[in-house]
Amino acid sequence: MDIVELKTRKEITQAFAVVNELRTHLDLNKYLELVTEAMETDNYHMFAMMEEEEIVAVAGLKPMVTLYYGRFVWVNDLVVTSEKRNNGYGEIMLHFVEQWAAQNKYDHVALSSGLEKAQAHKFYQEKMDYDKASYVFLKKNV
Incomplete structure (x- = not known):
């Protein structure tokens, strides 16, 4: 299995x-619009x-710098x-993200997961050794 970066509109469309x-x-x-904008403006x-030639998993990430985490990679999307x-x-994809972060001199990997995704939470905490660090709050339609 190979992990490749998707850069062209055709490649990004194939991942939809x-x-x-x-x-x-x-x-x-909307997906193409958001991915394109995120790549152009947010280093996504x-x-x-x-x-073989089939996409079986996708990870979308953004390198970031904040006062809270310092230099880190935020995983926006992770799906198999x-x-x-x-x-x-x-597990392979998340290890890839961690290696990418380390190779690019980022100290941490962070992500959020929907409250209803108990199985994903178990995966992140028990299998991948991630800590629950915070709650994420959202205000819509501002």
Whole structure:
């Protein structure tokens, strides 16, 4: 299996079906608009795990610097296609993100996970050794 960075519109479009399993509220046009803007303005990177020629997992991340975490990588999106879950692909992808962060001189990796995703929380805490560091609050429509 290879993990490749997705850079072209065609590559990013090919990842939509997988990303849409996590981001079900997005249609293809909105997805392309947001990914393009994030790449252009926010240093967003998107990586795909390829099994033969099929995308089986996607990770989207942003390198950031804040006073709270210092230099870190924020994982915006991490999804394994439903047919391939429970095969260790999420672990491989998250280890890849951690290696990418270290190679690019970022000290930490952080992410948030929806309150309803208890299985994902267990994965992050028990399998991947992530600590629950905070709550994320959201105010819509400002």
